[in-house]
Amino acid sequence: MKIEKLIQSGVIAALKRLYDFEPDDNLVQLQNTRKDFIGDITLVVFPFLKHSKKRPEDTATEIGKYLEKSIDEVKSFNVVKGFLNLEIDDNYWFSEVLSAWKDESFGIAKPSENQELAMVEYSSPNTNKPLHLGHIRNNLLGYSISEILKANNFQVVKTNIVNDRGIHICKSMLAWQKWGNKETPENTGKKGDHLVGELYVEFDKHYKAEIAELIKIGLTQKEAEDQAPSIQEARELLRKWESGDPEVVELWKTMNGWVYEGFDITYEKLGVDFDKIYYESETYLVGKEEILRGLKEGIFYQKEDGSVWADLTSEGLDHKLLLRSDGTSVYMTQDIGTAKMRFNEYKIDKMIYVVGNEQNYHFQVLAILLDKLGFAWGKGLQHFSYGMVELPSGKMKSREGTVVDADDLMEGMVKVAREMAQELGKLDSLSNEEAEKTYEMIALGALKYFMLKVDPKKNMLFNPEESIDFNGNTGPFIQYTHARIKSVLRKASEKNIEFKEELVTLPEEISFKEKELMKRITLFPEIVKESGTNYSPAIIANYCFELAKEFNQFYHDHPILAENNEPRRDVRLLISATVGKVIKSGMKLLGIEVPDRM
């Protein structure tokens, strides 16, 4: 039984016995003892004073005496003001670490039958431009939260809804027709998504110029934006696409194909993947049908111009457009269609949308609309809302060229990692291929950890001027700690002094750091749970950092292989090996690989 549970029930028994008082479980507040005090677990006794009718110190002492007597694991206690610090027997932590080591999947649920199914939607790019830094945060969060849900006993289906149709892609198509010079990825060597992205910028350049011209001859901004020839032509392309014009559809397929080839490369480099991909072009009509059904059933209403709306004023919200006056669908329409298709195809218990917080209102409305349409699962949708990535200059804008391109960023990071490693000369013994693989691992580790260590809900700042760090609270720091541990274990095996798990025993005395490490290891399963219920990879990231930091301190002043006292040496090897294992599985939940050498 876990020590916290033991103590909790011990405290409840003590209160009953001493003060004839039965508290709620949540009144028993246990926390880890602060480092400046002696002890492992601390009980806050303030809430009990009303019933004990004694001073905090006396109350704590009485409870302490009771626990010391009734729970074997409680070795001793001390009282500071209203805090009862309990010292736990080293044997308890030792046995926890030993079983952590033996447990193949310590802290991680194994796939089994009857798991609930969670579908996680993430990435969801438009097909008119390459992925940028904002997408990176989305992809890393989506991937990581999927791994964390798996670790928390969910079956997970990772999904991606590709926004492959609409005015945005028509703009790139038009630009290709008019100014594209028949360029293709093949004849230029350009990555497909980048080529299409350039065309999108090209369109915008002409469009802006036309607007300026029109304003000069007296039109308002709004009129000019509406009447510029480029946008008119793009709209014409969209109409042709919707009516199935073969030539337009062909161009659309070709250009989207280029983009997908580019995306695949970026996704692979990032190390993210999907179990099921939906395309907006295949779901928007389903959404439209649902809206029309809702209209027929009187759930929605139609204005004189033909547009369809939902009245959400009874929910404290506004009126929301669902179909334009020309009958075409909007963002919301498509999401309704996509949701319906997904729930038809899978037995989804939990649907999670990894989408930026600028869409908070959208998902609030989506849940209500699905509910109104009679889908029982509508209200249960989870919007995993995360903050924006900001640059020192403010928000990123694709059209204004202030975006940090995903491919460029990753490439740059690998370059820095390579230079740094070569300077340190650490990987000289590896083959070129192995070394190159390690550079990538480190570069991606730095990038991913950088993005995931901050609370997903908060906006974060990325400064392209300062490259992402490789020292301190970073991915490489944790990777390095893992490599160090592996190195020690390799040498132990070379010297034939590996520990045998069935023979390791607790030495007479263990140091403060050794105990701290054992306690930290024991926390891991709880951390995995917490990150699952809070949808926060950051909790895991910060735990891994603390663990690695503590290991490095331990490593610095405790000889491991050179320790003469065998029980002591073996327990140090056990602790090291277990820390290595926990780091590896923790980082895996973040989608970060750890090298054996670096």
Next chain:
RNA sequence: GCCUCGGUAGCUCAGUUGGAUAGAGCAACUGCCUUCUAAGCAGUAGGUCAUGGGUUCGAAUCCCGUCCGGGGUACCA
């Protein structure tokens, strides 16, 4: 205007859901490689937790007001 999220060290971020003297990393300065990897370790310095009130044994954390910033409120997605 209305809705919503945020403001913690020079910078980037933690802070165990109300507990003890608010913590890391970066940047600056000092030490430590003949001993298991120095991408490391140890130390110095850096704070009116935006601000004013309130709630109580106890507030960075909860409530109200104010200031500053982000996002939303589109027949864009």
